[in-house]
Amino acid sequence: MIGLYTAAQLRPAEQQLLAGLRPDTLMQRAATGLATICAGLLGRVAGARVVLLVGSGDNGGDALLAGARLAARGAQVRAVLLSPEGAHAGGLAALERAGGRVVRGEDAGFERADLVLDGIVGIGGSGPLRPPAAELVARATAGPGLLVAVDVPSGVAADTGEVPGAAFAAQHTITFGAVKPGLVVGAGRGLAGTVHLVDIGLGGVLPAPDAVQLTDADVAAHLDAPGADDDKYSRGVVGVIAGSATYPGAGVLCTGAALRTRPGLVRYAGTAAAGVTAAWPEALVTSGRPGDAGRVQAWVAGPGMGTDDDALSVLAEVLVTDLPVVVDADGLTLVSRHPELVRDRSAPTVLTPHDREFARLFGDVGPDRLAAARRGAAELGCTVLLKGDATVVADATGRTHVNATGTPWLATAGTGDVLAGVLGALLATGLPAAEAAASAAHLHGRAGQLAAEHGPLIAGDLVRRLPETVARLRGSVG
Numbered sequence: 001m002i003g004l005y006t007a008a009q010l011r012p013a014e015q016q017l018l019a020g021l022r023p024d025t026l027m028q029r030a031a032t033g034l035a036t037i038c039a040g041l042l043g044r045v046a047g048a049r050v051v052l053l054v055g056s057g058d059n060g061g062d063a064l065l066a067g068a069r070l071a072a073r074g075a076q077v078r079a080v081l082l083s084p085e086g087a088h089a090g091g092l093a094a095l096e097r098a099g100g101r102v103v104r105g106e107d108a109g110f111e112r113a114d115l116v117l118d119g120i121v122g123i124g125g126s127g128p129l130r131p132p133a134a135e136l137v138a139r140a141t142a143g144p145g146l147l148v149a150v151d152v153p154s155g156v157a158a159d160t161g162e163v164p165g166a167a168f169a170a171q172h173t174i175t176f177g178a179v180k181p182g183l184v185v186g187a188g189r190g191l192a193g194t195v196h197l198v199d200i201g202l203g204g205v206l207p208a209p210d211a212v213q214l215t216d217a218d219v220a221a222h223l224d225a226p227g228a229d230d231d232k233y234s235r236g237v238v239g240v241i242a243g244s245a246t247y248p249g250a251g252v253l254c255t256g257a258a259l260r261t262r263p264g265l266v267r268y269a270g271t272a273a274a275g276v277t278a279a280w281p282e283a284l285v286t287s288g289r290p291g292d293a294g295r296v297q298a299w300v301a302g303p304g305m306g307t308d309d310d311a312l313s314v315l316a317e318v319l320v321t322d323l324p325v326v327v328d329a330d331g332l333t334l335v336s337r338h339p340e341l342v343r344d345r346s347a348p349t350v351l352t353p354h355d356r357e358f359a360r361l362f363g364d365v366g367p368d369r370l371a372a373a374r375r376g377a378a379e380l381g382c383t384v385l386l387k388g389d390a391t392v393v394a395d396a397t398g399r400t401h402v403n404a405t406g407t408p409w410l411a412t413a414g415t416g417d418v419l420a421g422v423l424g425a426l427l428a429t430g431l432p433a434a435e436a437a438a439s440a441a442h443l444h445g446r447a448g449q450l451a452a453e454h455g456p457l458i459a460g461d462l463v464r465r466l467p468e469t470v471a472r473l474r475g476s477v478g
């Protein structure tokens with residue numbers, strides 16, 4: 001698991017660690033890591049042209065100290081100071097001792113730079129990047145140099161990923177102590193590039209993280225192979241309510257995804273029964289009501305089920321049970337009209353909205369996607385899986401996951417139906433709702449990445465690739 005930490009969590013941890021150390025120890029560690037990674041990115045340091053963008057806080061100090069190390073190895077380092085009187089004195093002295101130069105913006109030589117290091121603002125930033133900084137960023141990023149952000153790309157809110165104005169669009173972000181949420185979620189994710197974490201020794205003093213990202217190993221732990229004592233019932237039976245006689249596709253995809261994730265038993269109830277059974281003879285189907293389907297351990301309800309009164313009564317029948325339920329797509333539209341169906345439940349419910357569905361349920365998502373998912377989960381006492389470039393899962397206690405897998409190719413019809421089926425299969429095994437939802441998002445993203453290796457993908461490709469995805473995840477942990 002990778003912990004994500006806000007500035008308010010990091011600062012006291014840094015102070016606690018510093019209590020037993022020389023005051024500049026952490027900055028020196030940060031700068032050493034920064035210079036080492038920049039050197040690796042440059043390949044050849046001697047003669048490389050490096051430009052530093054330097055704000056007046058410690059973020060600028062990091063850039064200056066790393067620049068000094070690169071200059072000492074023969075790089076031609078120029079520093080542009082946004083506020084000459086405020087620049088970090090120790091960093092400036094070190095840079096000049098190593099042969100680096102302070103220049104005006106117009107003399108920076110951005111057009112010939114090999115690497116631009118953004119030390120304008122880090123976790124101390126607030127609000128949109130001010131005009132002088134924004135203008136410098138625009139000029140620096142128009143050149144050919146590799147764009148590397150120190151700790152956080154300037155203009156990105158470290159805690160949330162909000163980007164309220166201009167920002168440094170980094171190809172790499174070298175971050176210190178812990179990954180910040182803003183590097184992996186929301187608009188900030190798209191500006192951070194590849195994130196490199198430099199250990200500055202905070203490990204023993206960090207509190208519980210603000211949010212976490214699952215790794216392949218975390219998810220593989222939930223995908224164990226059947227044991228000798230397992231039968232088709234003990235693996236968790238999923239019930240699927242999706243699709244219709246006219247549009248059976250959602251039922252076919254959702255049922256297939258559930259079968260391909262945990263091939264135990266999948267029951268289908270609804271008017272797409274004939275289409276589902278034609279595609280998946282392994283599923284047990286009924287064209288009747290959910291109550292006619294037989295016993296299940298979890299329900300998935302919603303994809304393509306419609307939003308009329310019949311659909312509402314079917315959804316209500318499932319939501320009054322004391323079983324875990326995933327509500328997706330049309331089911332979410334119905335819940336937005338009847339939130340009490342979810343609020344009154346005591347068994348776990350997972351809602352899986354995209355932004356427009358979320359807005360109908362809880363109001364606009366806004367720029368802080370972590371806060372939005374938590375707000376929705378608290379409001380209805382459920383787990384919210386907010387789909388996006390980086391899907392966010394929050395439960396009613398505020399525990400939050402940010403998904404780390406996926407590909408833009410997943411933005412195609414039917415992939416949500418597949419995710420719902422995967423999630424239902426994991427929920428039916430008895431996993432807590434938040435773990436099931438976060439693991440499903442991870443697995444779905446990995447299936448998308450695998451399918452995309454073979455060219456443009458459609459939702460059915462995800463279903464086909466699920467067994468291999470599961471095998472790879474399990475294989476990755478030996």
Ligand SMILES: NC(=O)C1=CN([C@@H]2O[C@H](COP(=O)(O)OP(=O)(O)OC[C@H]3O[C@@H](n4cnc5c(N)ncnc54)[C@H](OP(=O)(O)O)[C@@H]3O)[C@@H](O)[C@H]2O)[C@@H](O)CC1
Nearest residue numbers: 014027056057058059121122123124125126128129130151
């Ligand atoms: N703490 C530690 O132990 C360690 C910390 N480390 C490093 O320190 C960094 C945090 O340093 P920090 O606290 O000095 O804040 P920082 O990010 O440099 O920002 C302050 C500057 O930004 C400016 N500014 C603000 N908003 C702005 C805007 N919208 N647009 C433009 N400017 C804006 C603000 O200007 P002012 O408001 O003062 O005029 C001030 O100049 C952290 O990210 C990491 O890199 C590492 O070395 C590891 C050890």
Ligand SMILES: [K+]
Nearest residue numbers: 118121152154
């Ligand atoms: K920065």
